[in-house]
Amino acid sequence: MIKYMIRRLALAALILFVAVTAMFLMIRAVPGDPVQIMLGPRATPELQASLTAALGLDQPIWKQLVIFYSKMMQGDLGVDVFSGRSVTQIVMQQLPYTLELIFASIIWSALLGVIFGAYAAANPNTFWDRMIAFVSVSFIAAPAFVIALLSLLVFAVQLRWFPAIGVGEGFWSRLHHVVLPAFAIGLSWVGYIARLVRASMLEVLGEHHIRTARAFGLAERRIIMVYALRIAILPVITVIGVGMGFLLSAAVFAEIVFARPGLGKLVIDSITTRNYPVVMGAVLVSTGLFVLSTAISDIVNAWLDPRSRQSL
Amino acid sequence: MSDPITDKETKVKMSDHRQSEFLKIVGGVAKNPLGLIGLIIVGVFVFCALFADWIVPHDPVGMNIKDRLQGPSTTYFLGTDQLGRDTFSRLIMGSQVALKVALPAVFGAMFIGLTLGMIAGYGPRWLDNFLSLIFDTIRSFPTVMFALAVVALVGPSLQTVVFVVMATSIPIYGRVARTQTLALRNSEFILAERSMGASLFRILGIHMMPNIIGVLSVLAAMDIPTVIALEAGLSFLGLGVKPPTPSWGSLLKDGYALIRQTPWLIVAGGLPIIIATLGFTFLGETLRDVVDPRLRKNR
Amino acid sequence: MTAPLLQIDGVTIDYNTKKGNLRALRDISFDVNKGEIVGIVGESGCGKSTLISTILQLLPQNAEWKKGAINFKGKNLIACSEKEMRDMRGKDISVIFQDPMQSLNPVITIGRQMVDIQHRSTSPYVEKWQKAIDMLSMVGIADAETRLKQHPFEFSGGMLQRIAIAMALMSRPDLLIADEPTTALDATLEVEIIKRLKDLHKEMGCSILFISHHLGVIAELCQRVVVMYAGSVVEFGSVDEIFFNPKHPYTRRLIECDPGHIKERAKRLPTIPGEIPDLTEALEGCIFQERCSEIIAKCKISTPHFVSVGQNHQAACWLNHNQEPE
Numbered sequence: 001m002i003k004y005m006i007r008r009l010a011l012a013a014l015i016l017f018v019a020v021t022a023m024f025l026m027i028r029a030v031p032g033d034p035v036q037i038m039l040g041p042r043a044t045p046e047l048q049a050s051l052t053a054a055l056g057l058d059q060p061i062w063k064q065l066v067i068f069y070s071k072m073m074q075g076d077l078g079v080d081v082f083s084g085r086s087v088t089q090i091v092m093q094q095l096p097y098t099l100e101l102i103f104a105s106i107i108w109s110a111l112l113g114v115i116f117g118a119y120a121a122a123n124p125n126t127f128w129d130r131m132i133a134f135v136s137v138s139f140i141a142a143p144a145f146v147i148a149l150l151s152l153l154v155f156a157v158q159l160r161w162f163p164a165i166g167v168g169e170g171f172w173s174r175l176h177h178v179v180l181p182a183f184a185i186g187l188s189w190v191g192y193i194a195r196l197v198r199a200s201m202l203e204v205l206g207e208h209h210i211r212t213a214r215a216f217g218l219a220e221r222r223i224i225m226v227y228a229l230r231i232a233i234l235p236v237i238t239v240i241g242v243g244m245g246f247l248l249s250a251a252v253f254a255e256i257v258f259a260r261p262g263l264g265k266l267v268i269d270s271i272t273t274r275n276y277p278v279v280m281g282a283v284l285v286s287t288g289l290f291v292l293s294t295a296i297s298d299i300v301n302a303w304l305d306p307r308s309r310q311s312l
Numbered sequence: 313m314s315d316p317i318t319d320k321e322t323k324v325k326m327s328d329h330r331q332s333e334f335l336k337i338v339g340g341v342a343k344n345p346l347g348l349i350g351l352i353i354v355g356v357f358v359f360c361a362l363f364a365d366w367i368v369p370h371d372p373v374g375m376n377i378k379d380r381l382q383g384p385s386t387t388y389f390l391g392t393d394q395l396g397r398d399t400f401s402r403l404i405m406g407s408q409v410a411l412k413v414a415l416p417a418v419f420g421a422m423f424i425g426l427t428l429g430m431i432a433g434y435g436p437r438w439l440d441n442f443l444s445l446i447f448d449t450i451r452s453f454p455t456v457m458f459a460l461a462v463v464a465l466v467g468p469s470l471q472t473v474v475f476v477v478m479a480t481s482i483p484i485y486g487r488v489a490r491t492q493t494l495a496l497r498n499s500e501f502i503l504a505e506r507s508m509g510a511s512l513f514r515i516l517g518i519h520m521m522p523n524i525i526g527v528l529s530v531l532a533a534m535d536i537p538t539v540i541a542l543e544a545g546l547s548f549l550g551l552g553v554k555p556p557t558p559s560w561g562s563l564l565k566d567g568y569a570l571i572r573q574t575p576w577l578i579v580a581g582g583l584p585i586i587i588a589t590l591g592f593t594f595l596g597e598t599l600r601d602v603v604d605p606r607l608r609k610n611r
Numbered sequence: 612m613t614a615p616l617l618q619i620d621g622v623t624i625d626y627n628t629k630k631g632n633l634r635a636l637r638d639i640s641f642d643v644n645k646g647e648i649v650g651i652v653g654e655s656g657c658g659k660s661t662l663i664s665t666i667l668q669l670l671p672q673n674a675e676w677k678k679g680a681i682n683f684k685g686k687n688l689i690a691c692s693e694k695e696m697r698d699m700r701g702k703d704i705s706v707i708f709q710d711p712m713q714s715l716n717p718v719i720t721i722g723r724q725m726v727d728i729q730h731r732s733t734s735p736y737v738e739k740w741q742k743a744i745d746m747l748s749m750v751g752i753a754d755a756e757t758r759l760k761q762h763p764f765e766f767s768g769g770m771l772q773r774i775a776i777a778m779a780l781m782s783r784p785d786l787l788i789a790d791e792p793t794t795a796l797d798a799t800l801e802v803e804i805i806k807r808l809k810d811l812h813k814e815m816g817c818s819i820l821f822i823s824h825h826l827g828v829i830a831e832l833c834q835r836v837v838v839m840y841a842g843s844v845v846e847f848g849s850v851d852e853i854f855f856n857p858k859h860p861y862t863r864r865l866i867e868c869d870p871g872h873i874k875e876r877a878k879r880l881p882t883i884p885g886e887i888p889d890l891t892e893a894l895e896g897c898i899f900q901e902r903c904s905e906i907i908a909k910c911k912i913s914t915p916h917f918v919s920v921g922q923n924h925q926a927a928c929w930l931n932h933n934q935e936p937e
Contacts, residue, residue, distance in 0.1 A: 018449040027465065134346070141593035143541035145548055146582040149564055153578050157571055208713040214669055215708075216701030216728040216778070230718045249456035253545055257568065267457065268549055271464045283453075283461045291452045304718065 004302050012295035019287055023280065024068055025061075077281035082273070087281035091266065095285065097167055098262035101254060102247045104178045105186035106240055113190045114233060117197025121232070122224050124202060132194060139191030145253030148184035152257055155180055165259035181258045185250035189243055193236055201232035234304055241297025245290040340602035347598030353591025361411040364404045399580050402558035406581075409559045410588070413470060413543040417477035418532045425482045426528055429489025430516050434497060444490070447483035455480045455542065463551045470553045473546055477539050484535065485528055492524040530603050534596035537589035544585050560585050614685070615642035616818050617666070617786055622679035624665055632675075633890050635661045637843045637898070639679070643786065648812060648819040650833035650850075652826060652865065658842040659822045663790050666820075667704065668696045684785065701728055705779035709791040711771035715763040721774060722759030728778055746777040750807060769800035773807065780811060788820045793828060801825075805832055826869040830854055835923075838862045841888055841898045848924030858926035860903050897929065905930060 059067075071077075077087040120132040156164035168177035204210065205228055213223045252264030259265075263282050270278040341347035360367060432443035453461075459476040466472055496502055496519075505515055546552035547561025548568070555562055560581055567577030624636040636658050643649045651659055664670045666681060668688060681688040684703065688696065708714035716724055725743035732739065740759070747755035750773040763771060772792055779787055789808070793801040805828055812819060823829055829836055830850055837847040838859065846859040857863045864883045885902035888894060897903070897910040909915075909929045917925040918932055 014445070015448050015452050018445060019452050022449065023461065026461075137346070137593060137597055138590060141537055141589045142586055143537075143545065143589055145545050146541075146564070146585050149568060149578050150582050153571060153575055157575065208708060208710065209716045211669065212706075212708055212714045212775075213716065214700070215667055215706045217697045217699070218701075218727065218730060219697070222727075222730075227716050227719065231716075245451075245454045248454035252456045252460070253548070256549060264456075267460050267464075268551075271460060271551065274464075276464060279461065279464045283457045286457045287453050290454050294452075 001303065005299050008295050008298050008302075012291050016288055016291045019291070020069075020072070020284060021065065023284065024065060027280070072284075077284065078277040080275060080278055082275060087277050090278060091263070091281050091285050094261055094263050094266045094282070097260060098248070098251050098255070098264065098286075100167075100174070101178060101181055101185070101251050101260065101262065102244065104182035105189065105247055105250075106243065108182060109186035109189035110193055110236060110240065113193025114197050114229075114236065116190065116194035118201055118224065118229055118232070120194065120198045121201030121205065129198075132198070136191035136194045140188045140195075142187060144185045144188065144250035145257065147187055148181065148254050148257040151180050151184050167260050177258075177260070181251075181254035181260060184257075185247055185254050189247075192239065192243075196235055196239060197232055200235050201228060204228045204231045207231075234301055237304065238297050238301050241294040244293035248286050248290060337599070337602050341595065341598045344598045344601070346594045347602075350591045350594030350596075350598060353587060354595050357407055357588050357591060358411070360404050360407040362408075364408045367404050397558075399563065399577060402563055403560070403580060403584055405558040406560040406563060406584070407588070409470070409553055409557060410540045410543060413473050413477065413553075414536050414539045417474045417539050418481070418535055420474070421478045421481040421535075422485050422528050422532050424478070425485025426489045426521070426524065428482070429486040430493045430520060430524070432486065433490040433493025434512075434516060434520075440490070443486065447486050450480065450483045453480070456545065459542070459546060460549075460551065463546070468546070468551045468554060470557070473543050473552050476546075477542055481535055481539070485531060488527060488531060489524050492527060493520055496520055496523055526603055530596065530600045533592065533599050536596070537592040540592070541585065541589055616645045616647075616684065617643040617820070618680075618682040619662075619666075620680045620682065622662075622665060622681060623677035624661055624670070625675045625677055626671075627673045627675055635674070635842050635890065636665065637841075639839075639842075639844055641837045641844060641847055643818050643820055645785075646816050646818055647835065648821055648833045650829035650836045651820065651822045651839055652824060652829055652836060653839035654824060656841075657839045659839060660790065661842075662839075663706065663788055663822070666788065667700060667706065668693075669700075698731075701784075702731060702782045703784055704786045704788065705782065705784040707772070707775050707779050707787070707789045707792045710795045711768055711775050712763070712795070714775060715771060717763055720760055720762055721766075725759065725774075725778055725781070728781060731782075742781065743777075746781050747774065749780075749811075750774070750777040752777075768796055769803065772796060772800075772804055776804070776807065776811065780815060780817075783815060784817055786818045786820065788822070790822050791824070792821075793823070793825070801828065808832065826854075826866060838865070842890060843898050843927075845899065845928070846924075846926040848921060848926075852921050852924040856921060856924070858920040858924070858931050859899075859928045860905050860930070861899050862926075864902075864904075897927075 075088050077091065079086060080090060116132050116136070120129040123129055152164060155161050162180045163177050166177060168174045201224075205224075210223060210228060213227050214220075218227070248263070251262060252267065254260065255262040255264040256268055263286050267279055267282045270276070270282070338351075342351055428443055428447075432440045450458075458480060459473075462476050462479075463472055502515060502519060505519055510519075543552055544559060544561035544564070547559035548564045550562075550565060552561055553559045563581035564578060564585075567574065567581050571578060619642070620640050622636055622639045623634075626633040626635050639658075639662065641649070651662070653659055661670070661674075664674075666683075666688065668691065670676075676689065679689070683699075686695075688699075691699075715721070719727075722740065722743055725746070726736065726739045729739045729742065743759055744755045747758060752758055752770060752773060758766075766774065772795075775792070792808075793804050796804065808819070808821075809832060819832075821829065821833055833850055835847065835849055836853040838845050838853065838861065840861050846853065846857065846862050853862060854866065857866055861883075868882060883902055888898065888901055895914075896912050897915055900906055900910045903910065907929060915927045915929045915932065917927045920926050920931050
């Protein structure tokens with residue numbers, strides 16, 4: 001198990017290394033003065049000079065990369081072009097809002113998705129099974145930002161049930177504020193998870209140990225809820241890791257539509273002001289988050305399902 | 313080898329066979345109610361995109377300040393925006409933009425993914441590891457974040473959107489093509505070809521590709537709605553196609569700014585996106601069930 | 612004489628498949644008396660597993676009940692409701708399945724599973740846990756206390772099968788069905804499991820329906836044997852009668868093919884030529900006709916019925932009819 005963990009995390013580190021290097025090289029590959037591009041046209045000449053020196057742009061490219069990495073390791077992602085504040089600080093300030101939104105979305109969509117999927121698998125080929133299948137496909141297809149806009153229009157602007165902007169203060173108010181954005185970006189995950197759970201549940205219900213459980217007269221409900229679901233739910237955990245990436249993407253839209261602070265809003269605002277260090281810092285952090293969450297979900301999966309430890 | 317006449321005949325037969333196979337697939341899709349709905353929606357969508365210039369009742373970029381922010385009427389079916397442009401006309405033109413992004417992006421990604429995937433699956437181990445790592449790396453970026461980073465660097469344009477969408481979906485095709493190639497690599501007919509000394513190009517291009525491309529086409533069909541949504545999303549953020557080009561996303565952007573005054577703009581811009589993505593998804597799903605025998609068996 | 616514990620009477624089951632009606636069980640009849648061990652022999656695909664599912668009423672959806680009755684302790688299982696059946700499963704009737712590696716839940720600890728199957732008992736958790744420990748010790752698993760906290764993948768196949776036996780005997784059932792319990796195990800483990808079953812049978816006194824295609828095991832363990840072929844019973848009788856005086860050609864072939872019975876060094880192992888007939892097709896006459904070396908004209912025309920060919924010994928073959936005065 002420990003060995004698996006180390007290998008999985010090493011792979012994650014390797015991927016992150018390649019990703020960051022690629023991003024670094026991409027910035028360099030763009031024609032024009034890299035400092036100009038990184039800082040944007042509004043940067044002062046002094047700032048340009050200091051950044052050129054800080055990044056050691058007169059040095060060969062591999063040396064620049066080394067400097068970039070050694071700074072990153074120390075948690076230094078550069079400075080905001082305008083305020084001069086540390087990018088790390090700015091990003092970390094916004095991160096909790098995005099995480100709050102993503103976790104809220106995962107929780108509600110996973111709960112509903114598992115219930116839908118398990119119910120459909122327990123009653124295959126019935127009316128409700130087909131209905132759930134149809135609804136799942138429709139949910140999956142619906143783009144998050146359109147759902148966000150329409151739910152903003154209906155539930156916030158027209159019905160005024162939920163606030164239209166901001167994150168709120170205090171637990172209840174924050175919860176109240178997160179409902180609509182979490183609904184919008186979690187909706188397609190309800191569909192994904194329902195389908196996933198249905199498929200894996202049907203597979204598990206056909207396994208021999210389920211027959212054993214039935215042969216011992218265990219109640220059907222207990223067989224489905226405990227004996228089968230424990231196994232059928234495993235792929236959901238893996239998928240939630242991947243889902244982090246999708247949710248990080250969808251969160252950008254939800255944050256814009258509902259004017260919530262967060263990584264996405266930070267990136268968009270920084271793009272419009274051409275504050276490139278902040279853009280890159282935020283993209284880097286969200287990528288790191290995604291890589292880490294996929295690795296963690298794989299590890300959790302290996303822990304829950306001892307059989308999957310063999311791979312990798 | 314064989315004389316040209318029989319070779320030609322086989323080719324004709326092959327294409328005949330392909331055609332009937334295609335009709336069979338379309339028939340299979342249409343038999344499923346969901347597939348039929350998808351087929352109709354996609355048909356209408358493609359029709360709108362192809363003949364947009366003839367369909368639009370007003371100039372989609374023509375401003376008419378006098379008629380700005382009007383509600384739905386007989387002249388303007390879906391009202392007008394803040395510059396007095398006809399929403400309906402912009403919607404129709406928007407379908408063209410969506411298709412202009414989706415088709416090159418999806419086909420480009422499919423072709424590059426197919427090539428890289430086959431190389432990874434057929435080439436030496438180190439190359440496979442290398443390409444797999446590249447695929448994993450691209451997938452490790454959250455799509456929209458990656459798009460934003462690229463847009464931030466090179467500036468928003470239709471080409472940027474196409475590039476971003478293509479880059480992010482290459483790994484999807486690449487991985488599937490790789491697995492398929494690995495599976496086919498040791499199949500009897502490939503071994504037979506190899507033992508007869510067939511060239512690499514012949515093996516990959518003539519024998520493997522036709523077997524892989526079917527699965528990839530299904531993937532592509534299922535990828536189109538994602539691409540349409542991403543284009544609209546980026547345009548909504550003001551980072552997609554440049555104004556005044558009418559994209560569904562920029563329509564929503566205008567609607568969002570005026571959500572309290574003119575709610576119909578959001579509905580008018582949002583519904584086509586939802587309907588189009590639903591249509592493509594229904595079609596893609598049914599197509600997968602019809603084409604992929606492995607999944608068909610499970611039904 | 613008291614009524615038999617399990618009485619299977621003319622059970623006929625079809626499967627609705629795409630290829631047509633598959634006649635899985637044809638007019639199966641036999642009894643299992645109290646405290647008796649009855650063996651069922653036959654090749655794979657002869658309907659042994661369907662028979663178990665039928666007794667437990669756990670048939671797949673596409674199975675169709677044609678006719679017959681299963682009387683267990685004076686109750687017709689066919690007429691039982693799902694709830695009545697569930698009450699009996701694991702309490703009056705227990706099963707040991709073929710592959711121990713697959714028949715236990717992989718993600719739940721052995722102890723939890725052993726406690727869960729005592730769901731009918733109202734005793735506290737601690738007592739159920741203790742009972743699980745006792746049962747494991749009984750089947751010879753050392754250090755039961757710690758073993759209970761482990762998952763199935765941490766055990767060997769032989770151990771798992773002993774655990775399965777412990778689970779099946781936990782409720783002291785009247786009938787234990789063992790579905791090829793040794794097929795997935797090594798030969799040495801097989802001997803051990805059989806010995807263990809024999810001892811436990813002596814101790815608990817339950818009836819056992821033992822299903823196997825291994826004749827040696829049947830001979831070792833059972834008192835009576837039922838020979839099945841292609842969904843039908845072709846011969847049944849006491850172990851001695853079946854092994855020393857087989858009256859059906861199929862039984863004879865089966866015994867000849869058993870490696871334990873080959874006395875001289877044969878050039879090649881004897882086999883029964885041919886394959887089990889396609890059960891979806893209607894067949895006239897004897898079910899074994901296509902592979903029978905002693906076929907006579909009558910075999911192709913009508914299905915032979917059972918005649919007594921010895922003490923407590925019956926076979927369904929026209930050859931035996933000829934010997935009897937009509």
